[in-house]
Amino acid sequence: MHHTGGSGWQITTDTSGPLMIALFIRDAAGLDGAGHPALSHASPKIRHADHSHLTSDVGGLSALKTEWEAWWEQLLKAHPKTSPELSPPDFEEFGNSPALQRVLQAHFGSALTWARERRSEYVRLEAERVASGSDQLLGDMVNDRLLEVGRRSRDFTLTIIELPLNEQRAWYVEPDKIIMSHNLMSAPELFRSYVQPVVDILV
Numbered sequence: 001m002h003h004t005g006g007s008g009w010q011i012t013t014d015t016s017g018p019l020m021i022a023l024f025i026r027d028a029a030g031l032d033g034a035g036h037p038a039l040s041h042a043s044p045k046i047r048h049a050d051h052s053h054l055t056s057d058v059g060g061l062s063a064l065k066t067e068w069e070a071w072w073e074q075l076l077k078a079h080p081k082t083s084p085e086l087s088p089p090d091f092e093e094f095g096n097s098p099a100l101q102r103v104l105q106a107h108f109g110s111a112l113t114w115a116r117e118r119r120s121e122y123v124r125l126e127a128e129r130v131a132s133g134s135d136q137l138l139g140d141m142v143n144d145r146l147l148e149v150g151r152r153s154r155d156f157t158l159t160i161i162e163l164p165l166n167e168q169r170a171w172y173v174e175p176d177k178i179i180m181s182h183n184l185m186s187a188p189e190l191f192r193s194y195v196q197p198v199v200d201i202l203v
Contacts (some may be wrong), residue, residue: 002126004138004172007202011138015122015182017160018075018082020115021108023163025100026068028107034065035072040167048116051103058098062101067097076173079161118164122182129185137188143197145203156202160195170194176202 001014027046084093087109092100129135162182170180184191
């Protein structure tokens with residue numbers, strides 16, 4: 001987790017284990033385009049498996065998609081906390097989402113391993129940014145905007161959730177939350193093109 005801040009404002013950059021697990025489940029189940037915003041595929045690519053045998057008697061793929069989208073929305077709202085809790089092997093909190101519950105039971109081990117590997121990569125990435133000074137980019141963007149408007153910043157917080165996605169871009173979730181691919185910051189101009197407009201509004 002990285003914090004950048006000044007008088008009355010703070011930007012937090014971090015990843016999320018629960019959201020990575022949800023991404024794994026989405027891609028493994030082939031729920032392309034599910035969720036809001038509709039994010040690109042995870043990277044590295046997750047092998048798609050047919051889940052019709054697991055979900056056919058509890059609403060099939062359409063039920064799985066609806067249940068996954070509700071879960072994704074909950075996770076985004078609760079971030080950085082985890083809600084609902086992920087409690088294997090039964091995942092009792094998902095009792096009202098039987099299709100999703102079954103897919104979680106089938107894939108949780110693989111999803112957890114995949115998410116832990118991505119988390120380790122993210123920790124290395126953060127260390128590289130600190131060493132190279134590229135972690136200062138967000139602070140520079142706020143300061144540039146403050147010079148432009150010639151006043152102190154309004155109070156604001158911005159949360160940037162970095163996820164292992166194969167498309168190098170950012171997705172605006174709500175006024176104070178952005179999801180972006182974990183490698184976007186390595187392309188400063190592209191990163192700026194997505195994040196500067198949000199910073200300009202908040203500052």
